[in-house]
Amino acid sequence: MELSLQKISVSLSGKEIIKSVSLTVENGTFVSLLGASGCGKSTLLKTIAGIIPQSGGSIILDGKCADKLPPYKRGTVIVFQDFRLFPHLTAEENIGFPLKMRGASKKEYLKTAAELLEKVQLKGFEKSKPHQMSGGQIQRVALARALAAGPNVLLLDEPFFSLDENLRQDMRHLVLRLQREFKITTVLVTHDWQEALSMSDKVALMMHGEVVQYDTPEIIFESPVSREVAEYFGDAVYVDGSIKDHVFTSDMITFRVDRPDGLYQAMFRPSAVRIGFTGEKNFQICEMNYKGENYSAVLAHKITGNRINANVPSPCRLQLGDLVSLSFDPDRAVLFPHP
Numbered sequence: 001m002e003l004s005l006q007k008i009s010v011s012l013s014g015k016e017i018i019k020s021v022s023l024t025v026e027n028g029t030f031v032s033l034l035g036a037s038g039c040g041k042s043t044l045l046k047t048i049a050g051i052i053p054q055s056g057g058s059i060i061l062d063g064k065c066a067d068k069l070p071p072y073k074r075g076t077v078i079v080f081q082d083f084r085l086f087p088h089l090t091a092e093e094n095i096g097f098p099l100k101m102r103g104a105s106k107k108e109y110l111k112t113a114a115e116l117l118e119k120v121q122l123k124g125f126e127k128s129k130p131h132q133m134s135g136g137q138i139q140r141v142a143l144a145r146a147l148a149a150g151p152n153v154l155l156l157d158e159p160f161f162s163l164d165e166n167l168r169q170d171m172r173h174l175v176l177r178l179q180r181e182f183k184i185t186t187v188l189v190t191h192d193w194q195e196a197l198s199m200s201d202k203v204a205l206m207m208h209g210e211v212v213q214y215d216t217p218e219i220i221f222e223s224p225v226s227r228e229v230a231e232y233f234g235d236a237v238y239v240d241g242s243i244k245d246h247v248f249t250s251d252m253i254t255f256r257v258d259r260p261d262g263l264y265q266a267m268f269r270p271s272a273v274r275i276g277f278t279g280e281k282n283f284q285i286c287e288m289n290y291k292g293e294n295y296s297a298v299l300a301h302k303i304t305g306n307r308i309n310a311n312v313p314s315p316c317r318l319q320l321g322d323l324v325s326l327s328f329d330p331d332r333a334v335l336f337p338h339p
């Protein structure tokens with residue numbers, strides 16, 4: 001089902017928390033609402049579900065206005081960070097609960113619960129109660145219960161937050177596999193940009209209650225609309241310069257570019273910065289942090305002290321204090337007008 005938000009605003013306790021957010025989640029796609037703590041992600045998710053009323057704008061589900069529909073009539077299901085299973089019910093009873101509420105017989109809902117338990121790799125846990133299961137298993141039951149409800153739109157509120165990294169990775173794979181199998185329109189709230197990039201068809205980056213960019217993972221990472229957006233997606237190096245007659249010139253790099261004349265900053269990701277051993281060795285290695293596949297290095301300019309991050313493939317023969325030259329991949333430059 002397609003979900004469309006049209007100029008949604010939300011005020012809580014007299015304060016505007018969501019400011020005229022518009023975005024469309026196409027049928028069967030996976031979209032992340034990404035942003036720092038307090039930017040309004042959960043509020044927007046709860047507004048889509050109908051738990052929090054909007055103060056302006058419209059929510060359109062499958063082409064029809066859903067503004068007046070109560071939560072249970074929207075076909076949306078929300079999975080919360082704390083999962084909210086019924087503690088006195090077994091896994092199969094928890095999963096079957098939404099079907100029982102709709103009048104399914106015990107035989108019917110237990111059959112569906114058994115099928116879903118298998119899908120979330122929990123066969124054999126039918127009779128377990130939440131206190132007898134691990135955090136990861138509880139999360140799988142919560143996901144199965146959400147799927148049992150047959151949602152048109154699945155809303156996930158930081159569901160991986162409390163898990164350790166390995167489990168988190170397993171759950172991401174499982175959620176994506178099921179989302180694709182059931183072709184459910186899904187909205188994930190997360191503050192983890194790598195999670196958002198790796199899981200989503202599109203990412204909506206939120207800041208201060210607004211969506212500042214809504215694009216595919218590749219575009220939002222490679223072509224951020226502002227420095228603010230770029231900074232959300234990890235380390236970057238900024239080189240001040242100017243463009244004249246289609247040439248960007250700075251004290252570190254010169255390249256041709258199709259932009260109007262003016263003062264600019266060229267942004268490079270650490271992977272676009274190359275360390276060399278020939279030419280002018282103007283940079284000194286002052287930090288090397290081992291990351292497995294590579295080292296994350298910090299280099300300081302000999303004279304200005306300006307610091308630059310770069311990735312160095314592992315294994316490497318560089319040591320702290322070594323002097324090196326730097327070059328930048330001009331094809332990976334992102335230009336922002338100088339602030």
Ligand SMILES: Nc1ncnc2c1ncn2[C@@H]1O[C@H](COP(=O)(O)OP(=O)(O)OP(=O)(O)O)[C@@H](O)[C@H]1O
Pocket residue numbers: 012013017035036037038039040041042043044191
């Ligand atoms: N009931 C409420 N009354 C007043 N302000 C609220 C209420 N609920 C949330 N807020 C405020 O709205 C803002 C957005 O909160 P929200 O929970 O949507 O943020 P978030 O981006 O999901 O953050 P987090 O990642 O920490 O969960 C915060 O500043 C919060 O303090």
